Amino acid sequence: MSADSPYEGRLIRLRAREPEDEPQLYTWFNDAEVTEHLSLRYPVSHAQERSFAEGTTVTGYFAANFAVVRKDTGELIGGVELKDLSPENRSAVLGIAIGDKRCWDGGYGTDTMRTMCRFGFEMMNLNRIELEVHADNARARHVYAKVGFQEEGVRRQALYKAGRYQDIAIMGLLAGELRLE
Ligand SMILES: CC(C)(COP(=O)(O)OP(=O)(O)OC[C@H]1O[C@@H](n2cnc3c(N)ncnc32)[C@H](O)[C@@H]1OP(=O)(O)O)[C@@H](O)C(=O)NCCC(=O)NCCS
Numbered sequence: 328m329s330a331d332s333p334y335e336g337r338l339i340r341l342r343a344r345e346p347e348d349e350p351q352l353y354t355w356f357n358d359a360e361v362t363e364h365l366s367l368r369y370p371v372s373h374a375q376e377r378s379f380a381e382g383t384t385v386t387g388y389f390a391a392n393f394a395v396v397r398k399d400t401g402e403l404i405g406g407v408e409l410k411d412l413s414p415e416n417r418s419a420v421l422g423i424a425i426g427d428k429r430c431w432d433g434g435y436g437t438d439t440m441r442t443m444c445r446f447g448f449e450m451m452n453l454n455r456i457e458l459e460v461h462a463d464n465a466r467a468r469h470v471y472a473k474v475g476f477q478e479e480g481v482r483r484q485a486l487y488k489a490g491r492y493q494d495i496a497i498m499g500l501l502a503g504e505l506r507l508e
Contacts, residue, residue, distance in 0.1 A: 333450050336438035341393040341407070341446065348394055349373065349380040351403050355426030364464040365424060368488060388412060388451060395425065395439050404430045407443045409456070417454035419447060432466070440474045441507055448502045455501055461486060462494040471498050475506040 334341045353376045355361045362368070383392045392408035405425035412419045421443060425436050447453040458476070460467050472478075476498040484492035 333446050334442070335398065336442035338398055338433075338435055338438045339395050339404070339442060340398050341439075341442060342396055343386050344380055344383045344392065344394045344406070346377070346380050346384065348403055349376045351426065352376045352380060352406075355405075355424070358426075358428075360428060361424065361426050363489075364461045364467060388414075391419070391447070391451065393443070395435070397430075397435070402427070404435060405439065407439050409443065409447050409451070409453070412451075417452060419451070419453055419456055421447075421456050421458045436467075436470050437473060440470060441505065444474065444500060444505050445507075448505065453502065455499060457497060457499040459495050459497055462496055468496065468498075473506065474500070475504045476500045477504075 332340075353371065353373055356365075356367055356371050356376065383390065386392070389412050391412070392410070393406065394403055395405040395407055396403050404427040405423070407421070407423045409419040409421055421440075423436065423439060423443070425431060425439065444456055447456050457479075458471065459482075460471060462481070477500070478496050479499045480497045482495040482497065485495040486493045
């Protein structure tokens with residue numbers, strides 16, 4: 328594993344969330360293209376996003392929810408979290424959204440996944456990180472497999488959105504399996 332900063336990858340840096348992030352979150356999470364593959368389905372209000380932004384400013388083992396910023400410009404481009412932490416099992420569930428569509432396919436999501444998983448293994452002593460991904464989110468599945476996640480199962484027709492059912496894949500990554508290249 329790298330001896331570099333645990334908060335930084337090649338392109339991105341993880342930082343704590345700030346209340347000032349709210350307007351950006353509001354724009355992203357009311358954009359159907361951004362939310363297409365997320366669990367969000369209802370329009371969100373400024374009040375909801377303010378409450379989320381303010382409620383996630385204090386970080387810790389059970390609150391590993393971070394903003395993702397570009398290293399070159401410092402611009403906020405997304406968010407990533409490790410939730411459902413289990414100290415007994417040393418496991419967590421990862422969620423990610425690169426909300427700035429201009430950054431899609433620019434390597435930021437891959438770098439964020441690597442940085443957050445490295446943080447989880449090296450700083451939180453996790454042994455397992457898992458996630459759920461919509462079956463037709465081909466870009467995300469490609470990224471997760473590229474960094475080492477393995478598909479472990481399928482929840483058939485677990486999602487109903489945009490007028491149809493869709494499977495949800497469960498993917499998992501164990502300590503030592505993260506691919507940094
Ligand atoms: C999914 C997401 C995190 C990926 O981040 P990103 O910055 O766009 O991804 P990257 O640029 O690092 O990598 C994209 C890879 O997917 C590939 N890709 C793009 N579209 C693809 C498709 N339709 N099928 C297969 N692969 C695809 C790219 O070629 C690239 O692969 P490569 O680096 O091996 O060439 C980001 O797009 C995102 O947050 N999307 C909206 C919310 C979301 O879907 N979150 C995940 C919920 S589980």
